[in-house]
Amino acid sequence: MQGVWTPDQVRSAEHRLFARVPEPTVMRRAAFAVAVQCARLLTERTGGVAGRRVALLVGAGNNGGDALWAGAFLRRRGAGVTAVLLAPDKAHEAGLEGLRRAGGRAVPAEGANADTAGIGSEAADALERADLVVDGIVGLAARGPLRPVAAELVRRVTVPLVSVDLPSGVDPMTGSVEGPAVSADLTVTFGGLKPCHVLGAGAVRSGEVVVAGVGITEELPEPEFALLDAVEVGEGWPIPGPEDDKYSTGVVGVAAGSATYPGAAVLATGAAVRATAGMVRYAGPAADEVRSAWPEVVATGSVGDAGRVQAWSVGPGIGTGSSGRDVLRFVLESGRPVCADADSITLFAEDDTMWDARDPDAPLVLTPHAGEFARLAGEGPGADRVAAARGIATSCNAFLLLKGNTTVIAAPDGRVLVNDARQAWSATAGSGDVLTGLIGALLAAGVEPLLACGYATHVHSLAAELAAHGKTGDGGRSEAGAPIGASALLAAVPAAVRAVRDTALRTAAPRAAAS
Ligand SMILES: NC(=O)C1=CN([C@@H]2O[C@H](COP(=O)(O)OP(=O)(O)OC[C@H]3O[C@@H](n4cnc5c(N)ncnc54)[C@H](OP(=O)(O)O)[C@@H]3O)[C@@H](O)[C@H]2O)[C@@H](O)CC1
Ligand SMILES: [K+]
Numbered sequence: 001m002q003g004v005w006t007p008d009q010v011r012s013a014e015h016r017l018f019a020r021v022p023e024p025t026v027m028r029r030a031a032f033a034v035a036v037q038c039a040r041l042l043t044e045r046t047g048g049v050a051g052r053r054v055a056l057l058v059g060a061g062n063n064g065g066d067a068l069w070a071g072a073f074l075r076r077r078g079a080g081v082t083a084v085l086l087a088p089d090k091a092h093e094a095g096l097e098g099l100r101r102a103g104g105r106a107v108p109a110e111g112a113n114a115d116t117a118g119i120g121s122e123a124a125d126a127l128e129r130a131d132l133v134v135d136g137i138v139g140l141a142a143r144g145p146l147r148p149v150a151a152e153l154v155r156r157v158t159v160p161l162v163s164v165d166l167p168s169g170v171d172p173m174t175g176s177v178e179g180p181a182v183s184a185d186l187t188v189t190f191g192g193l194k195p196c197h198v199l200g201a202g203a204v205r206s207g208e209v210v211v212a213g214v215g216i217t218e219e220l221p222e223p224e225f226a227l228l229d230a231v232e233v234g235e236g237w238p239i240p241g242p243e244d245d246k247y248s249t250g251v252v253g254v255a256a257g258s259a260t261y262p263g264a265a266v267l268a269t270g271a272a273v274r275a276t277a278g279m280v281r282y283a284g285p286a287a288d289e290v291r292s293a294w295p296e297v298v299a300t301g302s303v304g305d306a307g308r309v310q311a312w313s314v315g316p317g318i319g320t321g322s323s324g325r326d327v328l329r330f331v332l333e334s335g336r337p338v339c340a341d342a343d344s345i346t347l348f349a350e351d352d353t354m355w356d357a358r359d360p361d362a363p364l365v366l367t368p369h370a371g372e373f374a375r376l377a378g379e380g381p382g383a384d385r386v387a388a389a390r391g392i393a394t395s396c397n398a399f400l401l402l403k404g405n406t407t408v409i410a411a412p413d414g415r416v417l418v419n420d421a422r423q424a425w426s427a428t429a430g431s432g433d434v435l436t437g438l439i440g441a442l443l444a445a446g447v448e449p450l451l452a453c454g455y456a457t458h459v460h461s462l463a464a465e466l467a468a469h470g471k472t473g474d475g476g477r478s479e480a481g482a483p484i485g486a487s488a489l490l491a492a493v494p495a496a497v498r499a500v501r502d503t504a505l506r507t508a509a510p511r512a513a514a515s
Pocket of ligand 1: 011027059064147190214216
């Protein structure tokens with residue numbers, strides 16, 4: 001798992017490090033890492049470093065200091081470097097001196113002969129001629145969007161842009177963007193990932209993210225939350241072993257859909273069929289439709305007749321009337337792990353006694369989107385989605401999966417996983433029904449609920465991506481992609497599972513060879 005740390009955690013780690021290593025040394029390590037990545041990008045895009053032009057956008061703090069020192073390193077490799085100072089009186093003194101000693105120059109952002117937007121002619125010229133721009137406007141101390149002059153400079157950038165620590169204008173803690181902000185091709189950050197690199201708009205604005213240790217990593221506490229990678233999902237995805245049969249790999253019950261809306265039942269049940277080797281039971285009014293779409297499913301008309309299951313997926317399309325309420329109550333009282341989605345969430349929000357129907361020992365997973373979250377919590381998740389999800393998970397003693405482009409999954413004990421999709425191909429009607437079926441199947445297979453949600457979310461977004469790009473083994477591959485429906489996403493689930501398992505296998509092979 002890749003950890004993610006808050007700015008406060010990083011600041012405390014930084015102070016502990018400064019007790020052993022002088023601050024200027026740490027800054028130069030950070031700047032060197034930035035310079036290495038700038039040189040790589042320049043070489044990739046222009047064929048070299050010497051003779052290329054680099055413009056540094058330099059703000060008032062140490063983030064600007066990093067940019068200035070990085071500029072000094074690049075100057076020594078033969079690049080022409082100009083620092084554009086947004087706050088000339090506050091620019092990092094040692095960094096500025098270092099740049100000048102190396103032969104670089106500094107100009108004020110709002111210097112003489114300013115144009116109508118207030119940008120000085122030297123600054124405008126430096127930006128116009130640059131092959132690469134370094135964003136050292138603001139880092140961990142950022143508050144709010146870019147201020148007007150910085151925003152105007154950033155608006156003019158047409159060449160690759162490298163952000164120091166984080167893209168300026170993005171909120172470090174939440175990744176939200178409330179106004180002008182940098183969109184980086186590459187971000188070099190220090191010690192470990194910060195929330196803005198993986199949450200919301202910040203995840204996209206960060207571009208490729210490179211983490212440079214600089215000595216801070218060793219000082220960091222337990223991360224605030226974590227990201228699963230494909231290797232972990234591939235290693236953890238349950239597959240049948242030689243001793244297994246249809247019961248031992250998990251029997252999942254799906255209670256979804258209605259006579260009028262059988263689609264949710266077909267999608268959720270199909271996802272459960274495709275997720276694992278275990279048996280799938282369906283209970284509800286869409287039994288005929290489910291049987292004809294998925295002959296391998298044992299379908300009955302009511303949850304009472306469904307037979308034994310190891311976990312339930314309940315909710316999509318069951319309605320919020322008395323029959324839906326009875327279905328939800330029945331599965332909650334079964335003492336099995338439950339993944340409750342869609343109408344179930346509304347039922348929890350509308351009827352407090354529903355919480356009492358739970359077996360205290362059986363895990364409950366709730367999978368709201370923002371609107372359902374608001375029904376549950378009394379208000380929307382707001383900008384800090386991690387805090388919002390964690391709050392409900394701990395107060396309701398449930399696993400909470402807050403859907404969105406960045407999906408946040410919180411456990412009742414405060415652990416949080418985040419899945420940063422970086423694409424929105426799964427934003428299509430019925431895709432939530434597929435996710436519910438996947439989670440239920442993993443719960444039935446005995447996967448720990450937080451991981452079940454993490455694995456399911458990962459495979460779900462990967463399936464959407466593969467389907468959108470025609471990369472499911474049935475031809476029609478496309479780099480650009482095309483919109484898909486939930487049925488296509490569902491059809492791509494086995495391809496996604498194969499992909500993560502292949503990744504895990506490829507990673508395990510060199511490890512085995514090395515040991
Ligand atoms: N910890 C680490 O791992 C390491 C940290 N290091 C580096 O230190 C950086 C943190 O430096 P820092 O503390 O000096 O603050 P920083 O972010 O440069 O802000 C400076 C000033 O900008 C202003 N400002 C605020 N919002 C703004 C906005 N929206 N738009 C424009 N300006 C805005 C505000 O001042 P104000 O103008 O409000 O007085 C604020 O005080 C960190 O990101 C990393 O690069 C590395 O060197 C080593 C490893
Ligand atoms: K920055």
